Amino acid sequence: MTDTVLVTGTSTGIGLATAIAAAKAGWRVVATMRDTARSSALLEAAATAGVTDLIDVRALDVTDAEAAxxxxxxxxxxxxxxxxxxxxxxxxxxGTLEQESIDEVRAVFEVNFFGMLNVTKPALPHLRASGGRLLAVTSVGGVVGQPFSESYCAAKFAVEGYLESLAPVVGAHGVRVTVVEPGAVASEFVTNVGFDPAQVDAAGPYAPQLRNVLNHIGDAFSSAQSSEDAAAAIVDTLTADKPAFRVQTSEVARTFNATKLADMDGSAVQAMTTEWVS
Incomplete structure (x- = not known):
């Protein structure tokens, strides 16, 4: 029987590329997305790759625990x-705390953290039965806190902390856990953030710092990794005999995260990110 993998967020970007790469590797892929009306790009890619029969598209809003x-x-x-x-x-x-509501921060956690829990909780008994794999695509932002991405980084930190704690518990029952940390990836991710650079002046006293950070983000994404390259690293992890707990999808991501992971007093990260806002 063909092994089955459920992938969330597959309408665009890394999720779409991962669904196709996993199908090409021989997996039965249940490709979920909030709105299946947006599945045309995935289905076209599946047809081009000759894996249509291995792709099962289903609707799923990960913030809905009952639906998950x-x-x-x-x-x-x-x-x-x-x-x-x-x-x-x-x-x-x-965004930054002084200029957004706590409800906006909670909404970021609902998608990025609790959405992961909503899917993982009902899946775990089945992964124990199959000796399966549990992966979460986090970010270098799940390791290094970044200016004006406080809420996003905090949510991704939460994912990494939760799964780092969970890994030995479910590992005792044969379930391998991995967090995958991409850096900048050429996809719709930045567009979907929904931030209008024209609104920088609305940041008030923080406007100069925000403008500098946006310039830094633009520079980072000018040499971004492709979604397909990131997906290849994810599928390599999915099929590895002994997958690592923490995996970066590029050398840029590895170098970036190494700054934090070797930074015992936090000074190296603070020096780096202070440059971004200066």
């Missing part, structure tokens, strides 16, 4: 098993 549980149950009912979950669905966010 129902989706997992239906996957197991229809395909007989669940061997892996790739929690990819997420959304970027730019």
């Amino acid at each position: 549980a129902a989706c997992v149950d239906e996957v197991v009912r229809d395909h007989g098993r669940l061997d892996a979950v790739i929690n990819n669905a997420g959304a970027g966010h730019l």
